[in-house]
Amino acid sequence: MSHLPPVAITPIVAELLDRNAVVAVGVSGGKDSDACAIATDEYLDRIGHTGPRLLIHADLGSVEWRQSLPKCEQLAARLGWELVTVARKAGGMMARWETRWQNNVTRYNELSCVKLILPWSTPGMRFCTSELKAAVIASYLKKRFKGQPIINVTGIRREESASRKKADIAKADPRLAQGKIEGITWNPVIEWKIDEVKAAIASRGLVLHEAYTRYQMSRVSCVFCIMSSAADLIASTTCPDNHDIYRTMVELEATSTFAFQSKNWLGDVAPQLLGGELADRLELAKKAAAVREMAEARIPVGLEYQQGWPTRRPSLDEARIIADVRQSVAGAVGLSAGYLDPYSIMDRYDQLMQIKADKTPSVPVQLLGSIQSDQMAFGF
Structure with missing residues (x-):
């Protein structure tokens, strides 16, 4: 031993x-x-x-x-x-x-x-x-x-x-x-x-695993890992066994308009493996991602996601902004989104607020009055 x-x-x-x-x-x-x-x-x-x-x-x-x-x-x-x-x-x-x-x-x-x-x-x-x-x-x-x-x-x-x-x-x-x-x-x-x-x-x-010895990977996990270094992503594409899953993952990048690693697109690692149609779709996805990000940056303060979302109903002007954002995102990504006008958006927020209220444990009447006063003070 x-x-x-x-x-x-x-x-x-x-x-x-x-x-x-x-x-x-x-x-x-x-x-x-x-x-x-x-x-x-x-x-x-x-x-x-x-x-x-x-x-x-x-x-x-x-x-x-x-x-x-x-x-x-x-x-x-x-x-x-x-x-x-x-x-x-x-x-x-x-x-x-x-x-x-x-x-x-x-x-x-x-x-x-x-x-x-x-x-x-x-x-x-x-x-x-x-x-x-x-x-x-x-x-x-x-x-x-x-x-x-x-x-x-x-x-x-x-x-x-x-x-x-x-x-x-x-x-x-x-x-x-x-x-x-x-x-x-x-x-x-x-x-x-x-x-x-x-x-x-x-x-x-x-x-050792051939990922280390043959393909020079620094670690063995998924063949393409969200935690992988750029060098490991490149090394993994040199293994022919990994080409099919590489293309499948790039397909999801192209469909979703989300890069595999934040701003780093997996499809850019080995574009020679993609084929013309998928490569073209990926380039369109990158442009759509820019549109999506710019549009979502316009979501009014206080209406973006936070714990307990939604915390309040949007005003009519805010609902108009959200409607415009949703139209831009749905058009760029190719979604069949509902709630694309301000009035349906306000109605939907009312529904969501009611759903949240129905899930909230009941509280004593005197405490409820205090909570409602606080909500009015903060504009919820």
Whole structure:
């Protein structure tokens, strides 16, 4: 057995391992999850852990690297662990983006949102992590290991990013809790350096994912990730297996008029892969995006989205502006939007305000009078 750097440990992790808690290591085929699984395997053997152990891979669908699942299978075979693959029932990452776009168009057409909403994940809304990985993994583990404490093990490292530098070694995970039975997330290799990661993988006779070795990627996640560097996006397009999903994603850019990464259009990374028709549509989408952004910048102050939207009814002049904005956006993007005149917009705001009021918990009459006075004072 190799001599690896120590794993990071906390009293709660040690206590749960003493109780032979379930240990599930999330694996992606990437280097950090490989090293994490190897380190966890050696540590569990050393302390005499006899509870259930498994590797668990959340399949993101068409956005996955072709070699990712085979790499997870190789790792499982080398460690002698069970490998479970889980997936979101409603579809993979691309389906999530496409469905989100369809839903957002419906919301915009119905004036259930004041601005058109992008289809893509963002650094603050990482559907891959929250919905397609964490939620699906937690659901599987709780169903399979009812009544047992569960440790979800991940391979994050402080060296990777500023946010991960502040991550905890371990913390309670409400998604894994079963009543009073605990569930935690544990990051055993959080302090490891990249050379230690590579050495751990080599110690088991494994090689790195071809995304690193053949295509010079700095990280393995989705083949095109909203967090990817420009260099990684370019590198990914050099893999022929990724060309179809590249074009599918650019199709959504062209349809939605939203760039994949804020102002950075995925279609600009490898335009030679698009074909004339899609390339032309993308250029039209960029012009439409400029029209959309300029129009939405005119939304009156106080009527743009904020928590509790809508907070007030627009005046007639404000409704005229919103009508003009909606006409411009619908025309540029090609939407069949309703509520394109000021009077229907004011009526719709009345409906939305009533819907919100109906959902608000009832309050004592004397307090309600005070609230209404405040609302009148502020022009709500």
